[in-house]
Amino acid sequence: MAEYDDPYARSGQFIDIMIAGWWDHFGEAVAEAVRRMPADRGPLLDAGAGGGWGTLLLARTLPGARVLALEPSPVLRAVLLSRVAASEGLRARVTVDGDDLLSARLPERLGGVLMANLVGHLSPDERDRLWRDLAARLAPDACALLTLAPPLEPERVERSRMSEVRVGERVYTGWAEAEPAGAERITWHMTYEVRQGERLVSRDEVSYDWWTLSEEGLRAETAPHGLGVLPHGPAEAGLFRVVPQG
Ligand SMILES: C[S@@+](CC[C@H](N)C(=O)[O-])C[C@H]1O[C@@H](n2cnc3c(N)ncnc32)[C@H](O)[C@@H]1O
CATH class of the missing domain: 2.20.130.10 (CAC2371-like domains)
Incomplete structure (x- = not known):
């Protein structure tokens, strides 16, 4: 297996404390979307979980849910695993995995997916594979909740x-x-x-x-896979729900 080229090898030590502010600002908007995820239909996936602020939110918002948290960066995964293991409530329900999203063994059915502050790491080809894969796994009322952060087009x-x-x-x-x-x-x-x-x-x-990826770009690339895009929460959060179309 090719060695993972970790963009967070040096910065990972700082990411968890520095991204905490984003979760303070937008955690409630994320939780509002998470409350609608049908966790009884399959586990929830936190893709690119970082140190686990989103994982914690998924598990606490839906106390019956099982959660799979993927984090390929070893330094961030150590923070994530430690955060999960430190809480008895999370320990029983959260599984931590070190694969990247495109090579992970995912459950056949998913009750929801969280991809916070992640999508910019994925190339157009990788996203195309991802949408095809998620379209087959998302339960009918489930969504993949993601963020699009500026700049949405290449610019300084x-x-x-x-x-x-x-x-x-x-x-x-x-x-x-x-x-x-x-x-x-x-x-x-x-x-x-x-x-x-x-x-x-x-x-x-x-x-x-x-x-970079704009809302229009996201719509154009998800539609061929039978997925729709719904803006969610305050515009500055950049949150979008990608949902299976009826
Ligand atoms: C900016 S951090 C966001 C972390 C977390 N989602 C949050 O919002 O607190 C991006 C994360 O995505 C992870 N990542 C990068 N490429 C990935 C991939 N192909 N599959 C899964 N995770 C990936 C990184 O290791 C990093 O933890």
Whole structure:
């Protein structure tokens, strides 16, 4: 098996604390969609679960649900596994798997899928395979809930601070900027700084490619697989429900 080229090998240590703010802002909108997932029809899938904020939300929102959390990055999977194992309620119902979404062994039927802050990692070809696969697995009332984050087309994104978290005497700051990298592609350049007072303790710089996708693009590529797209929650959350069409 080819070794997984992990874009989070260095930044994974910071992702969980820095993405927590997104879940604070939009967790309730996610939960509102999750409440409608028919968990009695099959397990829920958290694809690209990261450190598990979404996994936690799935399991807590639907206390009877079984959850499969996929996370290919070893450093993030360690956070995820630890979060799940630390809670008795989650331990009994949540399975953690290290495969990527396209090669994982998925249950035949799924009661719902969460793909938060993930889709930019998947190429158009991978998404086409994914939609075909999910169309066959999603229970009739289920949905795949995903986010589309700007930029929705290749364009330059000026450097901005995306997150700042204080833990103890240290402040963890994440900066992001992006540049176009071809048709439907950008490259994100991320900087993660740790400071204690005036002292810069560490600075990590990482870059990775990201596929852009607009709502129109999502509609066009899911429709041939019998899937429809419904915007969900506040527009700034960028949440969409991909649903089997009657
Ligand atoms: C920006 S993080 C989001 C994590 C989590 N979903 C959240 O919102 O807190 C993107 C995650 O997708 C994972 N990922 C990247 N490519 C993937 C793939 N092909 N299949 C499954 N997960 C993938 C990464 O390892 C990372 O954990």
